[in-house]
Amino acid sequence: MSSNTALQRVRWLFGRPKAGHTGSLDPLATGMLPICIGEATKLAGALLAERKAYEFDLRLGERTDTGDAEGSVTGTAPVPALEEATVAALLAARLGPQQQVPPMYSALKQGGQPLYKLARQGIEVPRAARAVQLYDLQLLALEPGLLRVRVDCSKGTYVRVLAEDLARDLGTLGHLVALRRLYVEPFERDPMHALEAIEAAPDRRALLLPADRAVPQLAAARFDEPGVHALRHGQAARPQRVEADPGVAADPAVAPAVVPAVSPAGNPGTSLRLYGPGGVFLGLGEAQEGGMVQPRRLLAG
Secondary structure, eight states, X not given: OOHHHHHHHXXXXXTXXXXXXXXXXXXXXXXXXXXXXXXXXXXXXXXXXXXXXXXXXXXESEEESSSBTTSOEEEEOOOOXXXXXXXXXXXXXXXXXXXXXXOSSSSOEETTEEHHHHHHTTOOOOOOOEEEEEEEEEEEEEETTEEEEEEEEOTTOOHHHHHHHHHHHTXXXXXXEEEEEEEETTOTTSOOOOHHHHHHOSOGGGGOOOGGGGOTTSOEEEOOHHHHHHHHTTOOBOOSEEEOSOOXXXXXXXXXXXXXXXXSSOSTTOEEEEEOGGGOEEEEEEEOGGGOEEEEXXXXX
């Protein structure tokens, strides 16, 4: 099943609202696929920028044209005897910022054409390297000819390319035979719902998270009614307070004294969650000079 197929099934189950997912998974892959429904699609861009974690199986000794088990074998190489300590040291050496060249079998476009379509025609084009970061690499299992690894990484990281790089570091070739996305920030502690569970749920809307759950890392700017009116008309407004302690769907009943506040709204250009009276989530805004906040992505209300 493709990511888009999963998205369309969820759309149908919720009555066909507008919807979007936040980062395609390869057809081989399983795991978390965050889906934004309705007005929450305006927050999808923020989720695309967050870190992700994967678990993958790397088969050593063979390279494929796609970098995974769905491709054709294009090369073989002997597999050296490996010790856990050696592999762990190699993984540690891979951590940090680095450049990665996207694979031809990817959804990136060149001249309006997805690269995978060109690859299927036997056409290979130059691809610019992109900056990515590996925050953590853990060896989960070492078997003859197979590694199981967990990676925590930045957006834009291709695990297929990483797997090929790791195999090369080990002195052989390799390709993915299993890939699972464990989480996309900030949902690392949230349960996933299988499509079958959504289909069977008596109240599907009870499974939805509030829209502001997607951006807990942003400080919350709270406005009175005149401020909300200005924001709804595209005008900058001064918040009553800005809560410096990032939270998730902040409870409006919490006393302001319990939640630290900062003034002004933050450094110019800082993104903020915007709330009206009663804790109604308005969308996203940007701090301006003089403590003002300019609306950027408001949800319809």
